[in-house]
Amino acid sequence: xAEQKASTSIEAVESGLAAQGxxxxxxxxxxxxxxxxxxxxxxVEGPAGVGKTELAKAIAAWxxxxxxxxxxxxxxxxxxxxxEWKYAKQLLYTQILKDKLGEVLGGAQTLHAALEQLHDFGDxxxxxxxxxxxxxxxxxxxxxxxxxxxxxxDKSDAEFESLLLxxxxxxxxxxxxxxxxxxxxxPTVILxxxxxxxxxxxxxxxxxxxxxxxxxxxxxxxxxxxRVSGISQALRRQMVGFIHEIRxxxxxxxxxxxxxxxxxxxxxxxxxxxxxxxxxxxxxxxLLKYEADIEAATPQVTTFIxxxxxxxxxx
Amino acid sequence: MRENLHRFFRAARGAGVHVSPAExxxxxxxxxxxxxxxxxxxxxxxxxxxxxxxxEKLALGDCFDLxxxxxxxxxxxxxxxxxxxxxxxxxxxxxLSSASEAGEGQPSEGLGPLAQMLLxxxxxxxxxxxxxxxxxxxxxxxxxxxQRGIFxxxxxxxxxxxxxxxxxxxxxxxxxSLAERLRGALDALREAVRDxxxxxxxxxxxxxxxxxxxxxxxxxxLARIERRQVAEMRALIRQIARRLRERYSKPxxxxxxGHLDVRRTLRRNAAWGGVPFLTAWKRKHRxxxxxxxxxxxxxxxxxxxxxxxxxxxxxxxVVDDVHSFAFSSHLIEVSEILEKKSPEEAMAEIMSKVGFxxxxxxxxxxxxxxxFMSTLTPQTTVIVLGDARSNNLDPxxxxxxxxxxxxxRVVWLNPEGRLAWGFxxxxxxxxxxxxxxxxxxxxxxxxxxxxxxxxxxxx
Numbered sequence: 001x002a003e004q005k006a007s008t009s010i011e012a013v014e015s016g017l018a019a020q021g022x023x024x025x026x027x028x029x030x031x032x033x034x035x036x037x038x039x040x041x042x043x044v045e046g047p048a049g050v051g052k053t054e055l056a057k058a059i060a061a062w063x064x065x066x067x068x069x070x071x072x073x074x075x076x077x078x079x080x081x082x083x084e085w086k087y088a089k090q091l092l093y094t095q096i097l098k099d100k101l102g103e104v105l106g107g108a109q110t111l112h113a114a115l116e117q118l119h120d121f122g123d124x125x126x127x128x129x130x131x132x133x134x135x136x137x138x139x140x141x142x143x144x145x146x147x148x149x150x151x152x153x154d155k156s157d158a159e160f161e162s163l164l165l166x167x168x169x170x171x172x173x174x175x176x177x178x179x180x181x182x183x184x185x186x187p188t189v190i191l192x193x194x195x196x197x198x199x200x201x202x203x204x205x206x207x208x209x210x211x212x213x214x215x216x217x218x219x220x221x222x223x224x225x226x227r228v229s230g231i232s233q234a235l236r237r238q239m240v241g242f243i244h245e246i247r248x249x250x251x252x253x254x255x256x257x258x259x260x261x262x263x264x265x266x267x268x269x270x271x272x273x274x275x276x277x278x279x280x281x282x283x284x285x286x287l288l289k290y291e292a293d294i295e296a297a298t299p300q301v302t303t304f305i306x307x308x309x310x311x312x313x314x315x
Numbered sequence: 316m317r318e319n320l321h322r323f324f325r326a327a328r329g330a331g332v333h334v335s336p337a338e339x340x341x342x343x344x345x346x347x348x349x350x351x352x353x354x355x356x357x358x359x360x361x362x363x364x365x366x367x368x369x370x371e372k373l374a375l376g377d378c379f380d381l382x383x384x385x386x387x388x389x390x391x392x393x394x395x396x397x398x399x400x401x402x403x404x405x406x407x408x409x410x411l412s413s414a415s416e417a418g419e420g421q422p423s424e425g426l427g428p429l430a431q432m433l434l435x436x437x438x439x440x441x442x443x444x445x446x447x448x449x450x451x452x453x454x455x456x457x458x459x460x461x462q463r464g465i466f467x468x469x470x471x472x473x474x475x476x477x478x479x480x481x482x483x484x485x486x487x488x489x490x491x492s493l494a495e496r497l498r499g500a501l502d503a504l505r506e507a508v509r510d511x512x513x514x515x516x517x518x519x520x521x522x523x524x525x526x527x528x529x530x531x532x533x534x535x536x537l538a539r540i541e542r543r544q545v546a547e548m549r550a551l552i553r554q555i556a557r558r559l560r561e562r563y564s565k566p567x568x569x570x571x572x573g574h575l576d577v578r579r580t581l582r583r584n585a586a587w588g589g590v591p592f593l594t595a596w597k598r599k600h601r602x603x604x605x606x607x608x609x610x611x612x613x614x615x616x617x618x619x620x621x622x623x624x625x626x627x628x629x630x631x632x633v634v635d636d637v638h639s640f641a642f643s644s645h646l647i648e649v650s651e652i653l654e655k656k657s658p659e660e661a662m663a664e665i666m667s668k669v670g671f672x673x674x675x676x677x678x679x680x681x682x683x684x685x686x687f688m689s690t691l692t693p694q695t696t697v698i699v700l701g702d703a704r705s706n707n708l709d710p711x712x713x714x715x716x717x718x719x720x721x722x723x724r725v726v727w728l729n730p731e732g733r734l735a736w737g738f739x740x741x742x743x744x745x746x747x748x749x750x751x752x753x754x755x756x757x758x759x760x761x762x763x764x765x766x767x768x769x770x771x772x773x774x
Contacts, residue, residue: 006349030359037348204367211369
């Protein structure tokens with residue numbers, strides 16, 4: 001019975017994401033389902049522009065949860081990712097409470113007695129009110145749970161990874177002055193990486209590892225269909241076929257799904273009904289982002305269009 | 316089923332996927348969620364939890380397909396099958412009647428369970444029996460291909476081969492035709508078991524076999540490996556390169572605490588009258604290695620140079636810039652060829668340009684001094700790879716002296732053993748005077764150590 005439920009739930013994930021305009025392959029849906037069931041973060045790897053960040057957005061929209069995003073960059077540290085003390089507020093409060101403090105301590109005869117009384121005060125200035133929560137802490141404090149997107153983790157320093165480990169495995173952080181803060185509802189954590197550097201084993205071990213590559217032709221057609229309205233089926237098939245041909249070239253940056261969508265939008269704007277050499281050459285800069293790549297692809301355009309058209313007939 | 320999963324984890328380790336206990340627990344939990352009924356979903360779930368990179372996903376996917384494809388137990392001979400079908404209807408011909416009698420009714424009595432199973436041709440039962448017998452014989456411990464025979468016989472023993480033999484002996488006397496059928500079935504069973512063992516070997520022993528082969532390959536002299544091993548050696552060199560990269564490409568973090576850099580602090584705070592608001596700390600500056608490689612590509616040294624160049628040029632992340640030169644009678648720069656082409660093509664092109672001549676170290680060094688002396692900086696390590704056999708021509712050791720004066724170190728890697736240095740036309744002792752280090756470098760292992768040491772001096 002449980003098994004039956006699993007496969008229907010995976011289908012439910014697929015259709016739920018599809019309703020948000022995110023066409024997921026079965027593998028992606030399985031990952032999302034599993035991460036929910038066994039409460040593990042998903043580490044998404046893959047080339048730029050295949051929808052790694054989109055996945056997090058789609059999950060948040062589908063479940064109706066808030067999405068908290070932490071963009072990683074070199075030099076990102078605890079103070080920007082986790083929490084920070086509100087120094088200014090602390091200072092201001094000590095100034096305002098100066099008289100009060102004087103009153104409280106007034107009765108004390110010796111320094112020692114004053115210190116005793118101050119201890120009774122407790123650590124007022126290092127309490128929750130003076131903590132400025134940053135994305136990671138915010139994510140733990142959401143009562144209804146949330147989707148925490150840690151974007152481009154490979155851009156951060158290796159030390160930052162270690163900071164994440166506690167959150168990823170136990171959904172809690174330890175703040176020395178306050179103690180351990182546990183998540184009210186464990187957030188759904190998505191980490192993305194462009195494999196700019198190899199991530200540590202400790203981090204990888206704590207995550208489900210999902211690799212999103214370039215989609216198959218059919219899937220990509222469906223993605224274009226859901227994202228770009230007003231594009232005819234014939235043109236859609238033709239342009240996706242063309243892009244698949246382009247990806248077989250040895251280019252510096254292969255066009256990914258986001259480029260496909262952009263190109264489809266451009267073609268719709270230009271009111272193209274089918275691909276021809278002229279229009280492709282004019283709009284090639286939407287697909288390819290390097291001069292050298294465009295130069296390498298231009299001579300092939302005519303052949304690729306022909307190939308795409310042929311596959312169109314038979315496919 | 317849990318037993319099966321454990322065996323799968325072992326197989327996955329065999330396939331080179333790192334599966335720690337924690338990961339296997341995660342995988343178990345995931346499998347509990349998705350169940351076993353949908354193979355594709357099960358595959359995805361295991362791939363998600365166990366594999367941690369694209370390479371591992373591929374390896375694990377193959378491993379999964381192999382593991383969950385049970386070899387079908389062989390059908391008995393077709394005519395035996397026909398007999399069986401026919402006998403179910405009725406007795407037709409006298410020649411068949413005995414067989415049909417044997418096929419159904421009485422013969423089961425007094426026979427061992429294995430014989431009965433074989434005669435009834437219950438394929439699922441046989442497959443299950445083989446599986447449980449392989450468990451009993453701990454097939455997952457198989458390591459080498461030479462163990463196939465012993466594991467096969469162990470599995471057959473566990474299935475009750477002894478009893479079957481007794482049955483066969485008894486039947487040969489009482490019911491020869493049935494005995495014949497049983498013998499055929501036994502042969503088929505043997506085949507099925509052999510398939511199971513081969514599959515087990517492919518699953519569980521891959522890592523061991525690979526380690527053994529790599530170990531042998533690592534210590535084989537590079538100059539004399541066989542042609543068919545070249546591809547394997549290239550793979551091994553790439554592996555070595557990856558290891559070196561991982562070891563040495565750690566981010567070069569600058570030291571941020573420690574000694575105050577007084578000069579820079581004062582300069583930086585000049586605007587505040589030298590009151591040090593902003594502090595500057597002394598930093599340790601670490602350079603990436605700059606390497607100039609000069610490789611002999613004549614005759615016997617060519618193969619070693621090939622592997623050496625492949626290794627050096629796969630170290631992009633670790634080494635800042637590499638200039639490579641190849642020579643036999645004269646010297647050319649080959650960095651560009653190596654960067655642009657695949658290793659095979661590049662080597663072929665280099666060989667066609669300068670390879671296979673008789674080596675002339677003297678004139679090659681002259682070529683280097685004339686054209687490329689400017690590539691040397693005080694941070695450069697010069698690596699010369701060659702046997703220093705100059706065919707009794709002038710070695711021009713004075714140029715090597717000038718090279719060593721201009722660079723950080725000169726390392727000479729010689730594929731020949733220490734004993735041969737200085738004998739015959741070897742000029743090694745003369746060159747050695749101007750080298751920081753001279754070491755033998757004949758095997759992949761020595762090559763790895765040599766390159767590792769060179770890179771380590773920069774850390």
